[in-house]
Each structure stands twice: as structure tokens, then as C-alpha cells.
Amino acid sequence: MISLRLDVERREIEAMVEASGTVEGVVAHSRRPEPAGAASKGDGTGSEGPPGAASRPLGLLPGGLHPPQDPQTLADLHLDAVFDALDLGEEDPASVAELFRRPVGDADDVRFRQEVFADLLDDEVRKACADFADVVQTVVRRLDGLGRTDDARTRQGLLLAAAKLYCEAVRSLQRATTELGAQIRSRGLQELAGFIDDYVGSADFAVLAGDVETTRAALADLEYCVRVRGLRVEVSPYEGQADYSSEVLAVFERFRQAETRSHLTTYRVEPALGHVGTAILRLVAGTFPEQFAVLQAFCETHADPVHPTVRSFGLHLRFYLSYLAHVAPLRQAGLPLCLPELSPTSKQEQAEEVFDLALAGKLVREGRPVVLNSYRLDGEERVLVVSGPNQGGKTTFARTFGQLHHLAALGCPVPGSSCRLWLADRVFTHFEREEDHDATVGKLEDDLRRVGRILQEATHASVVVMNEAFSSTSLADARFLGERALEELTRLDALGVYVTFVASLARFGPNVVSMVSTVDPDDPAKRTFTIVRAPADGLAHALALARRRRVTYDQLRERFHR
Amino acid sequence: MRPHLLFADRDVDLDSPLPPQADDVANDLHVETLVTAMAAGDRYLAEVARRVLAVSLTDPGEIRYRQAVLSDCLAHPDTLRAFYQVTIDALEDRRRVWGWGIGSSGSPGLVLSGALRRLEAAMPRLRQLRTLAERHQESFASEGLVGLCAELRAELDDDYFALVEAHLSRLHFPDGVLVSAHLAADNSGTGYVLRESEDRSARWRRRLGLRAPGTLAFAIDPRDEGGGRALSELTDRGVNQVADAAARSADHVTGYFSALRAELAFYLGCVNLHDRLAPTGRPVCMPDPCPPGTGAWHAEELCDPALVLRSDSPVVGNALHADEQSLVVVTGANSGGKSTFLRSVGLAQLMAQCGMFVTAGSFRSDVASGVFTHFVREEDESMESGRLDDELARLSLIVDWLAPGALVAFNESFAGTNEQEGSEIARQVTRALAESGVRVVFVTHLFDFADSCQHLRPPALSLRAERAGDGRRSYQLSEAPPLPTSFAPELYRRIGGWACEDRATRGPRRDAAEPAR
Structure with a gap:
């Protein structure tokens, strides 16, 4: 039922959006269908929400928008410089930027946004939401980047890591909103809190979180050795060999006259797994087939761990948080x-x-x-x-x-x-x-x-x-x-x-x-x-x-x- | 060897800082349109044209030196292009050669082989230059081009080429690299010095497979990469000095081609511009630069070359009869060609002072100690300044660089306040500049100011943008006093006014945005 109503909303908004350029990312994300858990809550508790809330799509940016302001106007007002300086995140900065160009049509929709801003002016609420939005962004970015990795096993490892981070972010937001309780007054953030509650309690999330734990545990215990002999490289399980570099240092300690310059190379970024690294990983996988079968199964089950509504909430929050971050120094002054x-x-x-x-x-x-x-x-x-x-x-x-x-x-x-x-x-x-x-x-x-x-x-x-x-x-x-x-x-x-x-x-x-x-x-x-x-x-x-x-x-x- | 086509007695310096205000002047006078035509799609030509235009000559003799070279180039454009093409090819060779070497940052062995390839590639280009010089020296009349040809023929004779080629072939070490060294405290080799290679008898012994007495030998396994690396490191140390010398020689040759290209580029740009202007039928002429203090400021059929290049329709030329004048005030109709005229005066001065022709039937003027512009600008981007103060601040910066004999073009300056006060500032500024020996051209709407310039002693030269009898702009200026008329009401009627009659039937946008529930 909810999804039907959402569809109606979607068509209306799309019609408006079509008439005046697009805000693809942001508006589109806010209209994803809800998970089974959240939908059932929506049915059960919709009456408890503020009037009108049930008819809005889930998200923090309801309502119709006017066509975008003329860029020259924003330049004349020097708002272009203000908006350009905003940290709009990396997920879909263009569509968040678009929001700053488009006046809201309806006074109640403006109030809806103002309420969210009012909540977010509270340092604790803002921190909880900002942490959540940041992690969701990181996760989404990493998932979107998986396609650039050719090697299947490398990709699987990255997916697992992203899923783990995602589960932590969702849990941590749920803990935070529960603790904040009555500090959350806005319709928008109450919806977010309600959704997260339901989602964490849902069977889908429990399965995801459980699988992350078991898969992670299996891989974390594994230890192996690589032997390079001429052009030859060998991989084997680790069998308790001693630390050799400290042995070498001990042997030559007697020659030491003074401290020598460090020859360690500092790497600022993790090196990408080159073809050698990939080949080694393949051998590691061959050495530990059981653990890698668990990983493979995880990835088949959870190809896209991020719930679409979580994704859109994360993106919507960027609108609010970027503006507040920008004006923070002014408030401080x-x-x-x-x-x-x-x-x-x-x-x-x-x-x-x-x-x-x-x-x-x-x-x-x-x-x-x-x-x-x-x-x-x-x-x-x-x-x-x-x-x-x-x-x-x-x-x-x-x-x-x-x-x-x-x-x-x-x-x-x-x-x-x-x-x-x-x-x-x-x-x-x-x-x-x-x-x-x-x-x-x-x-x-x-x-x-x-x-x-x-x-x-x-x-x-x-x-x-x-x-x-x-x-x-x-x-x-x-x-x-x-x-x-x-x-x-x-x-x-x-x-x-x-x-x-x-x-x-x-x-x-x-x-x-x-x-x-x-x-x-x-x-x-x-x-x-x-x-x-x-x-x-x-x-x-x-x-x-x-x-x-x-x-x-x-x-x-x-x-x-x- | 020095090309010396831009200056009789010195090199051109394309890296020195631009004169103060050069960017503003170039922007205000639409120099970039000129530069684009001079470049004809070649970014390098554009770069050189931009630089040379920005640095005015102030000695009439230096200007005439360039005019003579330019006249030769306009008379023999194909020869100019042939010279230029050799420099392009030479620099292109170098890029190709560096494409498969590592360049100057590798080991000495790589530096050396790169330098040799560059030098070997340059030799045929140098021969081409000499051939061109031999063939064309007679056809040139200018001191600059005759001198260039003579120098090429004298410096690049057959003996010189023979000597260079002998060195190049030896640097390939056909008999191997011979290096001496002595032992350091730890018995490792040190102090490597490249030695004369083996003599004729040693070469024969080696070819017959005979060892020289007292010589021991070993071989490293061909698959031993580490061993191979050690040997090449040793020869690298040996050839280090000679590689450096060869690389610097290659740099010198490249440097000559670059310098020649730069100096030719300016004249090639002028030829390109000439080619673009010729079909428009607008006259061009070599200006007559006069020493400061002559009081010359006279032009016929003067027009803005930037506009000529952009415009599809014929461009109107104007006369400037301002000998002995220090102030020219231009008033009149909007879109009447005032700004265009102002640019044509500024550009003619700028072009004349870098040795170029100008778009006029004739042009005679004192050389200016500097050309400056003070044009109305978009509101200051730093967000704080009001417009007038910004204008005054810019003026003050210009004044810092002004010397007697300078030329300043004002375009609608001091309009950021009301007419009365704007006029007062304009009066004070122009009077002070004129009395200090600065020439001023001032386009203005400030009637009060323009009118008072009539009553100066001597009176300023007043030019007015006219409209033809049918009320349309003629773009023709005439010597006439300013009119106290305003043009906005007519313009307002012509665009049909602002009133929107269907206002009542149009709903506000709010309704359009509200989602239907």
C-alpha cells in the first residue's frame, strides 16, 4: 500500500522535475521501495507520525521544487561561491548541489526542512547524523568502485570490508538515535530513526550482520608465507618460522658505528594490488579453499548490502550537513x-x-x-x-x-x-x-x-x-x-x-x-x-x-x- | 650565433615579467582578437605575439629596425615560412628523439646517447638553414635579415660540419669505452676517467683474437642481469663528463633553434595578420614613429583591427587630427562606435610601438612612454569595494607607473557616482595628467565633464559619435562638442518598453510547483 502511494508521489514529482531539469540522484533515491520490515512498521505506526508524514516518500527532502535559480543570479548574489565551497560529499555532489539552486514550492515542505535543520543544530544530533552519512558515503563509494577491480577475489575482500563498515554504521546510528530520544523533534529525523529501528530489527539485517561476522572470522585467522626464488614465487601456510630480519640486524650489530639514515620507504597510499599481488592472492586462495568458499558465498548472497533507503537518507543528510558545516565558523564567531x-x-x-x-x-x-x-x-x-x-x-x-x-x-x-x-x-x-x-x-x-x-x-x-x-x-x-x-x-x-x-x-x-x-x-x-x-x-x-x-x-x- | 631580428643589439627575452598593467591593457583593447589572427591556429605564435605586443619599444630607431625586417617578410612571405618551418622541424626532431630516450634524467649512458641523437638530428636542419641563407640573402634589404643570413653562412661552413660529424662518430665509441680508475680505501674503484680509445694496432690484435701482452679476461653470464648492471655502471661513471658536455651542446643547438623560432614567430604572426586584413580592403600602413616631444598625433582612416577581424560588415575608419593635443574627449550616442574608436587609438599606438603595421591610411605619433587603459569593469570580485573606489584604486595603480609621455585611454571612467561628482573627478584627473605631459583619450557620458573640456585653454579635441539622418548609428565620429541629450527614452521605446500586459492572467509560480495531492 505504501509503495503504491509512493509511486503516485513519484510520478508527480517526476513530472515536475521533467518540466524543469532534473535532480536525479537525490529525488530518485528518496523514492526507493521500502524493505519488508520498514513497510510493515509504516502500516502499523503511520498514524503516530505527524499529519501528512505518511503520504511523503521516506527521506528528508519532500515536496515539489521550483525550477533552478539562474546561475548568473546566484553569481550576482555571491551564493555561487558559498555553494561551491560546500562539502557536498563524493557520492553524488552534482545532485546535492542542484538542491541549493532550487527553491521549495510549499510552505509546509520548507518547514519540514527547517525542522531538520533545527534538530541538526544540536551538536549531538548532528554528530550522529554526520558520522552516519560519512560512513554510508564511504561504503557506497567503495561498492561503486568494485567494478574497477578485475580480480574476483580482490573484489570479494573489498565487498566484505564495505559490508562490515555498513553494519557498524547502521548499528551505531540506531544506538545514537535511541539515546537521543526526545532530542529528535523533526518529522524528517523521526522518520529516519523509525526506519533505522525497524531495519536493524529486520531479518534481512540480522542475516547480513551474522554473515559478515562469520566470514570475517574465517579469513582473519589465516596466515601464509610467500617465497620468491629468482623468477619463482611460492606460497605456503605459515608454520611458525622466526622473524628473520631481527636476526640479520643482530648479526651485524657489532659493526654499527653510529645511527644510519633510514632506508624505509614511506607509502602514503595503499599500493594497488598489481598483477603479482593478484597472482599471490590466487595461490593463497588455493592454499585455503574452505575460507575462500565462505567468502564467495557471502558475496553471492550480499552483492549489494546497502539498503536503498539508507543510501538516500545518507545523501539527503549531505544537503543539511554541508550547509551547517559551512556556517559553523560564522556561528562560532x-x-x-x-x-x-x-x-x-x-x-x-x-x-x-x-x-x-x-x-x-x-x-x-x-x-x-x-x-x-x-x-x-x-x-x-x-x-x-x-x-x-x-x-x-x-x-x-x-x-x-x-x-x-x-x-x-x-x-x-x-x-x-x-x-x-x-x-x-x-x-x-x-x-x-x-x-x-x-x-x-x-x-x-x-x-x-x-x-x-x-x-x-x-x-x-x-x-x-x-x-x-x-x-x-x-x-x-x-x-x-x-x-x-x-x-x-x-x-x-x-x-x-x-x-x-x-x-x-x-x-x-x-x-x-x-x-x-x-x-x-x-x-x-x-x-x-x-x-x-x-x-x-x-x-x-x-x-x-x-x-x-x-x-x-x-x-x-x-x-x-x- | 644570435638571430637578432627583433633587436639590432640584443636578444629578445620572452620570460621577463610583463610590464605593469599589461594584462588590463591587453584585455581592454581586445588584443587577444589580434593575437588569434596572428596565431592562425598556432599556439606558439599566439604566445610570442602576446609577449611582443605587451612590451612597447620607445626608441623610434628600434621601431624602424623591426619595420624594415617586417617589410622584407611581407615582400617574401614564403622565405619567412621556409625559415620558420626549419626551426619547427628541428624542434620536432628533438621531441621525437626524446620520445625514445629517457632524456636528461637517466644514467650518463642514456644522457649521452640521447644527446648524440639530438645532435645528429640537428645537423641536417642546420644545413637547411645555411642553404636558405645562401639562396635568399640577396633578396633581403633589412639589416636584421641580411645579418642573419650572413651569420649563418659564416658560422656554418663545410669545415665546421666536418669537425662536428667527426666528434659525433667518435662519441659512439666503436672500439668500446676505455675508463681509468684508482682504488679507494676499501679497494673499490673510484675516480673513473674516460681515456682515449685503443690505437690502430690494438684494434687489429683484438680483431684477430689476440690478447695484448699482460691482459687477463673473464666473461659474465649473459643472463646475469646484476653483472650486466655493474658493468654499465662503470662505463657510466667514465662517460659522465663527456655526456654532460654533449648534452649541453645539444641544449645549445636546441636553444638556437628556439630563439630563431621565437623571433621569426613574431614576424610570421604579422604576416598572418596581414593576410587576414587584406581581403577586408581596410588600408594598413607602416606608422611614422616620432621622438617624444614632437607633438605628433595624426591618423587617417584609423580603425580597430580587432573589430575588422570580427565584423562581417564593413568597418568605418575615423580620422584623428590631434597634433599638439594632449586631451581628446569622445562623447555621443550609445553604440555609436566610441569604444571602438578608443580601442583603435590605443591599439594603433601599441602596434606601432612593437614595430607592426597599423590599420590606418596613415599614422604618425610620438612614441609613448607607456600605453595604459582605464575601462569600466565588472564589479570588483573581492565583494567589498564599491565601484567608484575600485576605479579610483585602479587609477592610482596606473599613476604609479605613469611617466611623462604616456598615453592613457579612459572608457566611461568615474561613472560609479553621480554625474556631477564623476565629472569633477574626471576634470581633476585629466587636467593633472595633461599638465604632466600625459596624453589622454577619454570616452565619457559625463556631459558636465565633456562640456567643460571645451573651455580649457587650449580646448580639448572633442569628438562625437554621430547618428545618420534616419536615427541609426553611423559609427562615424566627427569633431563636434558634446550634446546634452539623453538616448534612453528612444531606446526604451524601440525595445517596446518593459510593461507586460498579460500580467494579470499569469499565475504565480507557486501554483506550478505545488504537488497535486
Whole structure:
């Protein structure tokens, strides 16, 4: 019955996925049929789970996804650098990476992810899950690599070792989740704990674990000798011969004058079994036929020891763990991260002490302070128009706004102490770009067409971030185009940030909030990077900056005279 | 032996650090498009072209030396290609030879045999060079190419080849390696020295199977690999010095071919570029480089070769009549050819100063102490800088390297703030540069700034991108003051505006993503 429901889900998701590119690995894995044991529990205890849980496929990433964000948008927001820096594991990093590009469609599905994140912020829970995910990844990687080994007996040994590791990981997760008990509150991790409980108790697992033990024991007791004579190599059972190298050392001890340099070669990686090693192994197997028959039988029975649901849980955890690992240094540095309150119905936002995640990563690494900003959108307010001194953090603020909405729609903790945000279907960005190399197409026309595309594609549920658009035009042109853009945003009723040097745009209308970057009153060249809600006064500080860079008229003349 | 085709009195150094700002200048002026045409698919040609273009000559005499060589090459492209092909073949020989030797890192015996193979392969190539020199010296007029041919003929005469070949055959040790050694404290051999091989009478005795008096002999089993290894180790020690000498000789010969290839590569690149430009019908000419202080800055039918190479449609040439000028301000319509003009001025200066022809009907200019560019850039990637400050910081870096006589091309600089303040900075910068003897070409939207340049004493040369009567771009610049017009409203209407009328009928994406339950 469960599997039927899962199939329905699968078709729906596939339809959506098909419409918008794929997230093969991750989504596909989450829909594998369940084992007999887990399925029977699913039937028996489904009612105990939270409402709706039973209709989800097992896994930590339920629900439909929006089409992926435009890569250029993520680049504009500097989220590409953040996501590229994530440790996405080795099993299927591309599909995990894809998840960071795709906003979640449904508010409850976002909450589902937020719950998992909340659990994983607990150090003990996170450690248990991370250990599990790491071992599952190692096991899967080794199993996938078996095909590269030609020799059957070598392959069998590797399979047994992987199976042993796998059983240990599953048992250890079960022990951990049992001990953690009520510390696990999220629907997702409760499902994982329930599944692991059932799985460890299942007959399949008991057989696997028992076979691992007996096979391992048989092979561990075996000891043999290799004799190389000219081109000839002999293998025999070990029969108690003494350690010869220490004998040799003893014989020549009398000649020793001083400590000699070590001639030991250090090997950093295990050497691959070459053809000689393989041939030796074949002789060893011939010497101990019984033990190798046990191994062969094990491998025939347990060709793929990893349960598909375990595999998909491992992969799903990577999404959560990679993000948390990335923000861990920020949390350690005392920066706030929060799970935002999300609304698909209200565009009134309040964001406290927010910051640019990408920039903060860099500043924390360099031991420098991070400036926190706050903003709010009340009533009919929709667009923040940011003006003021250059290099005052306007661009950073615009990025932060875009990052908050994209990260929130992933279900991720966002950089800020407390946030109430609109659940956006997509974030659009227009950041000034280097002149296209094909300079025969005018830059302004290109800009206009890009903005046109954005305004065509955006919906009332979207977020639009425009940074210094049209800054290379005349003041009159920039004002004209800025007003057209704000008119369209108003008609859309979309949320947005518009960074501009045209102060008059900050007085566009009641849906526009004016925010300005600020400078240190004692030193106009010194920025505070604080963006505050205040009327735009059009006062820029360009000459102060020029003085700091020593390029005013007087300074230049003096530099030439030296 | 030195090729000396790029400099009359010194070698070209392709490994020295590039001048400051060279990457920015190359990027801004689309030098890579030029380089691609010069390379014609040969990565090495591209590498050399890139380097030579980056290092401007500042002595008109040195420029004319190259112009003369280039004129010879343009007149005799097949001869140039024949010379170049010999260097390619020679270096290819070496690679093939090294393919089956171990190279320089094996035992002395391997080093020696590798070196011999390289030297033996090089001999016929050196003969080819001499033959080419004999055949073509008369057809050249330039000091550089005549000198090259004369040197090849003088240094690579028949006596020299005979001497080299005698040495090469002896180094094969047809009579075996003769090594002397003395005993170390533990009675092992030490101090191995290669000795003159046996004389004629000894060779006959050996061939007749007779021992020399007092000689004892033994043999190792042919299957005794360890014994074989010990013997070859002994000869290795013996030939160590001579192997080193031979390998270094081979390196020298290879080095000559490499140097010759490098110097020819630049001219071959120029010939390739010339071949690409010829069908477009755009005029090219050898520029007239003038000593600093002449006040020359004059071009007819000047166009951007990078654009000529890329564009399918005919490219418009422009005049630059800026003798005695130190500031040229370019304003006008978007997509009106301002950036292209700016690049054509910068590239012409760059090409002229490495000895190349330029894409113009005529071009006469003072040599610049350096060519610099300050172009609008994508927002700084370090995430922190605001745009204006980034621009100012870049400008400040350029100023560090500026000397009187330099040429700076500005493209939409100081647009990262409002028009009034951007104009003020532009005014201060250009005034300071002009008064310090730096030539400036400035493409700008800053009307306030461009307008004020009219009122300088002497006034700046103002050029304006024009549109034809039908409102389309003509890409033609004319000497005219800036217009206080804005173009965005027209452009906005032409693309049909941004308003999307069917907005109301389109649902939000949220509905599309929700799984149907």
C-alpha cells in the first residue's frame, strides 16, 4: 500500500522535475521501495507520525521544487561561491548541489526542512547524523568502485570490508538515535530513526550482520608465507618460522658505528594490488579453499548490502550537513543565524541583524568584524531604494536581501538574528556587468533588454534585486529608466531592492522605502557599512574617496613631481 | 650565433615579467582578437605575439629596425615560412628523439646517447638553414635579415660540419669505452676517467683474437642481469663528463633553434595578420614613429583591427587630427562606435610601438612612454569595494607607473557616482595628467565633464559619435562638442518598453510547483 502511494508521489514529482531539469540522484533515491520490515512498521505506526508524514516518500527532502535559480543570479548574489565551497560529499555532489539552486514550492515542505535543520543544530544530533552519512558515503563509494577491480577475489575482500563498515554504521546510528530520544523533534529525523529501528530489527539485517561476522572470522585467522626464488614465487601456510630480519640486524650489530639514515620507504597510499599481488592472492586462495568458499558465498548472497533507503537518507543528510558545516565558523564567531518565519501570504517583512553570508565567510576567516543591518517592510511597502555614499555597503545590502530570500526558500537557516520573510518563488538580479566583449551591441541596449526579461519573467511572488543599473548613462537617463523599472515593480507588486545613485528615486511612491548608506561623520572617507531607513539626500562622497586614493588634482601633480 | 631580428643589439627575452598593467591593457583593447589572427591556429605564435605586443619599444630607431625586417617578410612571405618551418622541424626532431630516450634524467649512458641523437638530428636542419641563407640573402634589404643570413653562412661552413660529424662518430665509441680508475680505501674503484680509445694496432690484435701482452679476461653470464648492471655502471661513471658536455651542446643547438623560432614567430604572426586584413580592403600602413616631444598625433582612416577581424560588415575608419593635443574627449550616442574608436587609438599606438603595421591610411605619433587603459569593469570580485573606489584604486595603480609621455585611454571612467561628482573627478584627473605631459583619450557620458573640456585653454579635441539622418548609428565620429541629450527614452521605446500586459492572467509560480495531492 505504501509503495503504491509512493509511486503516485513519484510520478508527480517526476513530472515536475521533467518540466524543469532534473535532480536525479537525490529525488530518485528518496523514492526507493521500502524493505519488508520498514513497510510493515509504516502500516502499523503511520498514524503516530505527524499529519501528512505518511503520504511523503521516506527521506528528508519532500515536496515539489521550483525550477533552478539562474546561475548568473546566484553569481550576482555571491551564493555561487558559498555553494561551491560546500562539502557536498563524493557520492553524488552534482545532485546535492542542484538542491541549493532550487527553491521549495510549499510552505509546509520548507518547514519540514527547517525542522531538520533545527534538530541538526544540536551538536549531538548532528554528530550522529554526520558520522552516519560519512560512513554510508564511504561504503557506497567503495561498492561503486568494485567494478574497477578485475580480480574476483580482490573484489570479494573489498565487498566484505564495505559490508562490515555498513553494519557498524547502521548499528551505531540506531544506538545514537535511541539515546537521543526526545532530542529528535523533526518529522524528517523521526522518520529516519523509525526506519533505522525497524531495519536493524529486520531479518534481512540480522542475516547480513551474522554473515559478515562469520566470514570475517574465517579469513582473519589465516596466515601464509610467500617465497620468491629468482623468477619463482611460492606460497605456503605459515608454520611458525622466526622473524628473520631481527636476526640479520643482530648479526651485524657489532659493526654499527653510529645511527644510519633510514632506508624505509614511506607509502602514503595503499599500493594497488598489481598483477603479482593478484597472482599471490590466487595461490593463497588455493592454499585455503574452505575460507575462500565462505567468502564467495557471502558475496553471492550480499552483492549489494546497502539498503536503498539508507543510501538516500545518507545523501539527503549531505544537503543539511554541508550547509551547517559551512556556517559553523560564522556561528562560532558569534554571528546570528536563524530559521525565518515564512509567509506565502504576507509581504510585510522584518529582518533583524542580517548580513551577507559570502562576505561574512571571508571577513571571519580574516578575523575582521561583520556589520549587521536590519530592515522592515510595513503595510504596502514593497521596494527598498538604497542610495548614499559609494562603498557604504549598498551592494552588500542588496546581496543580503537576495540571499535571505533564496536561502529561506531552501529551508536553510539565514544570516540574521530574527527574520519574517515572504516565501519567494524566485529571485531575480540585475547587477552591472562588464561590457560584453562583442562591443558592437550597445551596453545600454543590452541592459535594457536584460531588465525587460526580468520584468517579464518575474511574478508577484518573486523578489527582484537591481544594483546600480544604468549607472553608466547620464543622470537624466538613469532617472528615466529607474522610474520605468519602479513602475513595473509596482504593477507587479513584487518585493525588491533597487540600489541607485539617483536620489530622487527614493521618493518614488508609498510602496518605496528609502534607505541610505552612511559614513563616519568624523571622516567622510570612512564607511560604516550600515544601511539605515532615512531620506535620501543625494550627497555622495566621491571626492573624499579620490583623496584617499591620492588621485585628486593636487595629489596627482605632486606625484608627478616626485 | 644570435638571430637578432627583433633587436639590432640584443636578444629578445620572452620570460621577463610583463610590464605593469599589461594584462588590463591587453584585455581592454581586445588584443587577444589580434593575437588569434596572428596565431592562425598556432599556439606558439599566439604566445610570442602576446609577449611582443605587451612590451612597447620607445626608441623610434628600434621601431624602424623591426619595420624594415617586417617589410622584407611581407615582400617574401614564403622565405619567412621556409625559415620558420626549419626551426619547427628541428624542434620536432628533438621531441621525437626524446620520445625514445629517457632524456636528461637517466644514467650518463642514456644522457649521452640521447644527446648524440639530438645532435645528429640537428645537423641536417642546420644545413637547411645555411642553404636558405645562401639562396635568399640577396633578396633581403633589412639589416636584421641580411645579418642573419650572413651569420649563418659564416658560422656554418663545410669545415665546421666536418669537425662536428667527426666528434659525433667518435662519441659512439666503436672500439668500446676505455675508463681509468684508482682504488679507494676499501679497494673499490673510484675516480673513473674516460681515456682515449685503443690505437690502430690494438684494434687489429683484438680483431684477430689476440690478447695484448699482460691482459687477463673473464666473461659474465649473459643472463646475469646484476653483472650486466655493474658493468654499465662503470662505463657510466667514465662517460659522465663527456655526456654532460654533449648534452649541453645539444641544449645549445636546441636553444638556437628556439630563439630563431621565437623571433621569426613574431614576424610570421604579422604576416598572418596581414593576410587576414587584406581581403577586408581596410588600408594598413607602416606608422611614422616620432621622438617624444614632437607633438605628433595624426591618423587617417584609423580603425580597430580587432573589430575588422570580427565584423562581417564593413568597418568605418575615423580620422584623428590631434597634433599638439594632449586631451581628446569622445562623447555621443550609445553604440555609436566610441569604444571602438578608443580601442583603435590605443591599439594603433601599441602596434606601432612593437614595430607592426597599423590599420590606418596613415599614422604618425610620438612614441609613448607607456600605453595604459582605464575601462569600466565588472564589479570588483573581492565583494567589498564599491565601484567608484575600485576605479579610483585602479587609477592610482596606473599613476604609479605613469611617466611623462604616456598615453592613457579612459572608457566611461568615474561613472560609479553621480554625474556631477564623476565629472569633477574626471576634470581633476585629466587636467593633472595633461599638465604632466600625459596624453589622454577619454570616452565619457559625463556631459558636465565633456562640456567643460571645451573651455580649457587650449580646448580639448572633442569628438562625437554621430547618428545618420534616419536615427541609426553611423559609427562615424566627427569633431563636434558634446550634446546634452539623453538616448534612453528612444531606446526604451524601440525595445517596446518593459510593461507586460498579460500580467494579470499569469499565475504565480507557486501554483506550478505545488504537488497535486
